[in-house]
Amino acid sequence: MLLTPFYTTKDNLISVSATQASDFAKLQCFDFNPIHDPDNKRFCVPGDLLFSLALHTYGVSESMSFTFTNMVGADMALNFPETDENSIVITNAQGKSVLEIERKGKINRDSHFVESLIKNYGQFSGQNFPTLLMPLMKEHDVMFNPNRPLVMYNSMSFEFESVDFEQSMRLELADSTLEVEPKRANSYLHFDIFDGDKLSGKGIKKLVIAGLKPYDEEVITEFVKGYEARRDAF
Template sequence: MLLDPYYSKQDKSVIISAEQASQFAKKECQDFNPIHDPNSKRFCVPGDLLFALAINEYGISESMRFTFTNMVGDNMPLNFPVTDAEHIVVTNDQGKSVLEINRKGQTSHDLELIESLIKKYVVFSGQNFPTLLMPLMEKHQVMFNPARPLVMYNSMNFEFNTLSLTNPLHVELAESKLEVEAKRANEFLHFDIFDGDNNIGHGVKTVVVGGLKPYDHDAITAFADNYLAMRNAF
């Protein structure tokens, strides 16, 4: 199973080590955000891994929204409740919400569909930096602080027209936008979901970019070059 190397079970809890989370980000998402490095002081489990575990547990519904409510740290026990409810709250060992899911419509537990969506979506999601975010920051003449980058997954939602696949699934960018609010910005990545050439769904990923400062082309380019060097070396 695709996700088996990236978590473990302890009693009824899901446990994700910093190393497992980092390997998922790098191997499956091609995401080298420093916040997912095991030795980062601000380490957190990537939202894409939580999303993947959620649809692995609950299946894919025709309409779903995932809201990331708190950061998940190294080896933090997580409770994915057994439920058929439309509103699901995944909690940590202190009972605090870390992920909230809202779902409607029919649900598929087809493993091929679930793994296909995980693989294709997380690669799309992981290309945010530098491919998608860099042009938006230049357009708006803002950027995050390269010394303390803060780019955080906020939410994601999608809607499917059908849950039956006849061809390989793939995800493509439809539109990207950045809304700047003083020292932070909200980035919106709209995407389409295809079954072969047929558009069978759409969605949007929302990202918070914190610690904004005036755009410095040389500084952010140097950061991006180093980021890509790490990706290529891996």
């Protein structure tokens, strides 16, 4: 199974070590956000991994939405409840919500289909920075603090016309926007899901960029160079 190396199960609870989380971000999403580095003081498990674990557990419904309600730290025990309900809450060992899911419609639990969505979405999601966010930040004359970069996964949703695919799955960016508030910005990444060449679904991912500063071409360019150097070295 695609996800087997990236989580541990004990007493019906799932946990993710810092190394497992970091490896998933880098290997499956090509995501080098410092917040997923094991030694980062603000380390958190990637939302893409929690999303993937949810699909692995519950399958892919025709309509699903995911809202990340709290950050998940290393080795935090998580409860993915067995349920047939359309509203699902993933909690930590203390019962605090970390991910809330709404779903409806037909469910496809075929492992190949589920893994295809996990892989394709992970590759799409990994384009967040610098490919997708840099042009948006430049356009709106804002950026995150390169000394304390904080780009957080807030939510995502998708809808399929059908979860019975005849050909290979493909995700493509459809549109991207940035809404700037006084101290943060919300980025919306819209994507299309194809069954071969047929448009079969649409989705949207929301990111929150915290600690906004005025855009500085020289400073952010140096940050990007360092980011890409880390990626290339890996």
